Amino acid sequence: MLFEDIKKILTTPELxxxxxxxxxxxxxxxxxxxxxxxxxxxVVAIVKIxxxxxxxxKIPAIICNLYTTVFRGTPVALQLFIMxxxxxxxxxxxxxxAIITFGINSGAYVSENIRAGISSVDVGQMEAARALGFTxxxxxxxxxxxxxxxxxxxxxxxxxxALLKETSIISMVGATVGTLTFDxxxxxxxxFTKVPNFLASGLIVGCFYLAIVYIMVFxxxxxxxxxxxxxxx
Amino acid sequence: MISVKNIYxxxxxxxxxxxxxxxxxxxxxxxxxxxxxxxxxxxxxxxxLLEVPTRGEIWVxxxxxxxxxxxxxxxxxxxxxxxKKRIAAGGSDKTVISEITDGRLLGRFExxxxxxxxxxxxxxxxxxxxxxxxxxxxxxxxxxxxxxKTVIENLTLVPVQLGLKTRAEAEAxxxxxxxxIGLEDKRDEYPSKLSGxxxxxxxIIRALAMDPDVLLFDEPTSALDPEMVGEVLDLMKSLAGDGxxxxxxxxxMGFAREVADRIIFVDGGKIAEEGRPDEVFGSPKxxxxxxxxxxxx
Numbered sequence: 164m165l166f167e168d169i170k171k172i173l174t175t176p177e178l179x180x181x182x183x184x185x186x187x188x189x190x191x192x193x194x195x196x197x198x199x200x201x202x203x204x205x206v207v208a209i210v211k212i213x214x215x216x217x218x219x220x221k222i223p224a225i226i227c228n229l230y231t232t233v234f235r236g237t238p239v240a241l242q243l244f245i246m247x248x249x250x251x252x253x254x255x256x257x258x259x260x261a262i263i264t265f266g267i268n269s270g271a272y273v274s275e276n277i278r279a280g281i282s283s284v285d286v287g288q289m290e291a292a293r294a295l296g297f298t299x300x301x302x303x304x305x306x307x308x309x310x311x312x313x314x315x316x317x318x319x320x321x322x323x324x325a326l327l328k329e330t331s332i333i334s335m336v337g338a339t340v341g342t343l344t345f346d347x348x349x350x351x352x353x354x355f356t357k358v359p360n361f362l363a364s365g366l367i368v369g370c371f372y373l374a375i376v377y378i379m380v381f382x383x384x385x386x387x388x389x390x391x392x393x394x395x396x
Numbered sequence: 397m398i399s400v401k402n403i404y405x406x407x408x409x410x411x412x413x414x415x416x417x418x419x420x421x422x423x424x425x426x427x428x429x430x431x432x433x434x435x436x437x438x439x440x441x442x443x444x445l446l447e448v449p450t451r452g453e454i455w456v457x458x459x460x461x462x463x464x465x466x467x468x469x470x471x472x473x474x475x476x477x478x479x480k481k482r483i484a485a486g487g488s489d490k491t492v493i494s495e496i497t498d499g500r501l502l503g504r505f506e507x508x509x510x511x512x513x514x515x516x517x518x519x520x521x522x523x524x525x526x527x528x529x530x531x532x533x534x535x536x537x538x539x540x541x542x543x544x545k546t547v548i549e550n551l552t553l554v555p556v557q558l559g560l561k562t563r564a565e566a567e568a569x570x571x572x573x574x575x576x577i578g579l580e581d582k583r584d585e586y587p588s589k590l591s592g593x594x595x596x597x598x599x600i601i602r603a604l605a606m607d608p609d610v611l612l613f614d615e616p617t618s619a620l621d622p623e624m625v626g627e628v629l630d631l632m633k634s635l636a637g638d639g640x641x642x643x644x645x646x647x648x649m650g651f652a653r654e655v656a657d658r659i660i661f662v663d664g665g666k667i668a669e670e671g672r673p674d675e676v677f678g679s680p681k682x683x684x685x686x687x688x689x690x691x692x693x
Contacts, residue, residue, distance in 0.1 A: 290446055291540035291599075295554040295606060296530035305553065309544045 168363035178354050181340070185350025186371050188343050192262055192330040193375075197323055199266025204273025207231065211278050213299070227274070234271035240332050242268055247336045258343030261333050269326045273319055280315035281307060313390050320383035324376055347371055397422050397610065397641065398443055401468055403452030405438055405665075412438045413449070414665035420610070425642045427652035427673075430662035431688055436645045437537075439662060440614050443643065444532045445525055456532070457609075459523035466514060467497045475513050476506035530558070533603025537615040539595040541587040547574070547598055548583040551605045566605070573601035577631060593624030597631050610641040617648055649692055653677050661685045 172178045207227045214224030234242065243264050251260035284307050292302035331348035338349030345353075351368040355361050398420040405413040412435040420426055428436045441447040442454060445461055454462040466472050470493050473479050478501050482492045496502060542550050551570035555561040561569070574580040577597045587595055596616055603611055616632070617625045629651050636642060636655045646652055652659060652673065659676040661669040661684075669682040677693075680686045 285538075285540070285543075287536060287538050287540035288542065291534075291536060291542070292554070293526075294444055294446060294529055294532075294534035294536075295603070296526050296558060297554060298526050301557060305557065306542050306544065 165360065165362055168358050168360040169367060172354055172358055172363055172367055175357075178357055181345075181350040181353050182347070182367060182371065184340070185345055185347040185368070189327070189330055189346040189348075189371075190375070191343060192258075192265065192333065192346060193323075193327045195262050196265035196269055196330065197326055199263065200269030200273050200322075200326065201319070203267065203270030204275075204277055207270065207274035208277035208281065211274070212281050216299070231271045231274055234268050235275070239264070239268050239329055240335055243332060243336055257336065258333075261330075261336065261344065265326060265330055268329075269322060272322045272325075276318035276322060277311075277315050280311040280313075280318065283314050284310045313387075316383065316386055316390065320379065324379055327375060327379070328372065397457055398643075399453075399455040400439075400443070401453040401455065401465070403439075403442055403449040403454065403462075405435070405442060405447060405449050412665050413442070415452075416662070416665070416667055417452075418660060418667060418670070420641065420643055422609075423639050423641055424658065425636050425640075425656050426644070426658045426660060427656035428643065428645045428660045428662060429647070429649070429652060429688075430668075434662045435665040436662045437614055440612055440643060440645045443612055444529050444534055446534070455521075456523070456528055458521075459528065460518070460521035461523060461525065461528055464514065464518040464521075466502055467500065469517065472510065472513055472517065473497070473502070475510040476502055477510065478502055478506060480507075530560070530606055531609045533606060533608035533611040535596070535600050535603055535611065535613045535616050537618050539587075539592075539599045539619075541590075541595055541599055541602070543587055546584050546586055547579070547590070550587070550598060550602050555605060560606070569605055570601075573604055574598075577601060591624060592620045593627045596620065596624075596628045600628070600631055600635075604635075610643065611635065613642065613644040613646070615645050615647065617646070647692065649677070649689075661688070663688075 172182070207230065210220055210223045210227050214220035243261060246264040247257055247260045251257075251263070253260075288306050288310065289299075289302055292306045293299070297305070330346055333344050333346050334349040334352060336344070338344040338346065338352075340353065347368050351361075351364045354364040354367075358364065400416055400418045402415050402417050403413055404411065404415060414435075416435075416439055428439060430436045438447055442449050442462075445454065449462055451465055451467070452462070453460060453465050453468055466476075473493055473496055474489075476496070478496060479492055482495065483489070487495070541547075542553065545553055548567065548570055551573065552561075552563065552566035555566045555569075556563050571580060571583070574583060577600075579594060579598065582590060582594065582598075587598070590598065600611075600616070613632070617628050620628060625648070629648065632642070632644070632651075633655055642655075644652070644656070654673075656673055658670060659673050660667055661676060661680075661682065663682075663684045669676060669680065669685050676685070677689065680689060
């Protein structure tokens with residue numbers, strides 16, 4: 164029964180087409196949201212770190228702290244509802260509002276990962292660089308960041324994997340076939356209306372998620388390995 | 397060359413330095429000793445502004461490294477609104493100045509004349525801290541070699557990046573220094589592969605690679621295994637022999653006595669006694685110093 168349903172989904176062009184469309188949309192959602200999250204997270208982390216000894220950064224740092232507190236402290240589903248139905252309640256803007264929400268939400272976590280990675284580097288490294296006449300920026304770029312990145316990459320990898328799966332809640336605000344909101348999870352729901360066996364569609368879609376995550380894990384491991392090679396510990 | 401004027405430093409409620417003044421002359425070797433927590437490391441770190449003094453001034457080669465402390469400039473106080481008010485009320489110049497200085501009475505707004513003069517004095521004497529630090533080498537207790545750089549990169553990174561030397565010049569100088577400490581075979585190792593004594597010697601020549609005017613040592617042997625202390629002290633002695641200006645915070649009394657021209661004993665954030673090594677170690681006047689020496693010697 165299950166096997167036949169799976170076979171039916173895989174061999175019916177219409178049904179497998181939904182899955183592929185969802186797969187592509189999930190990838191687009193994740194990649195764009197991740198890009199927003201990484202850029203935002205990096206900027207926020209730098210503002211927070213530099214506020215420690217730069218009084219002009221104090222007020223931006225307060226704003227950044229408010230941002231991370233709010234976006235890490237409330238459910239992403241709630242943020243999605245507010246963004247889609249209140250802040251960006253513009254016809255046709257739903258997928259972009261969703262991407263922005265995922266990106267901003269992810270940025271809050273990424274910023275904390277980066278900040279923690281930077282503060283895990285011994286303060287003596289910065290002191291030594293400054294004592295030799297490096298500016299804060301040069302010390303950050305040449306000495307601190309190359310060491311911090313080894314701690315940051317695994318944490319950000321985790322966050323990207325979480326983000327991928329988080330995009331599945333987009334169907335909570337209504338997924339329409341043919342738009343970006345139609346992600347893998349929505350595809351599973353649509354397929355279910357045609358082949359009423361949730362285990363069948365769920366297993367297929369689950370395999371797709373698993374495949375992306377596996378590729379991501381592999382890529383993260385590769386990057387980590389390359390970074391470790393440079394310090395020959 | 398370095399002039400410390402009445403500096404105070406507090407961390408929150410904890411006051412670590414309570415009014416320290418001293419001068420370090422060219423070619424002089426000064427050892428700063430004292431019990432732990434007395435503020436000697438903080439004093440040293442104030443010299444290149446790794447710690448910013450709460451009050452007071454640091455001057456290096458005639459340039460003001462720290463912020464301007466108005467209470468050290470009577471001519472500036474005379475322009476302040478507070479001074480003018482008190483003079484008008486019938487005080488003499490001397491008493492008003494000392495009242496203002498002792499009571500720290502200058503407020504945020506002291507009139508345009510005062511503000512302009514303050515800015516003029518600060519701008520006229522100011523020096524970019526990053527430029528000043530190039531000429532003030534520092535050696536840390538925990539070495540602080542750049543972990544992500546090889547030994548040779550540790551020695552050449554800053555001079556090359558700051559455009560002070562070409563890569564070839566910097567490498568030639570680095571190799572010369574490595575030969576001096578007998579570690580040229582370690583040039584491509586990462587710091588994690590070196591022993592503590594080797595790390596500290598590389599840290600010392602990293603400072604030397606900038607061709608500094610003065611070297612500041614912050615307890616350079618305190619984190620070392622006993623058998624490695626000697627090699628670091630020998631290198632420091634040989635630098636002293638070259639006539640390098642050195643300020644050394646240390647617990648190595650024998651070394652201080654042998655190498656230093658002057659000993660500064662810091663206790664409770666103040667200079668409790670200072671003088672030539674034979675005076676300070678031979679006939680200490682301060683009771684706290686006598687007690688300290690009886691414990692460490």
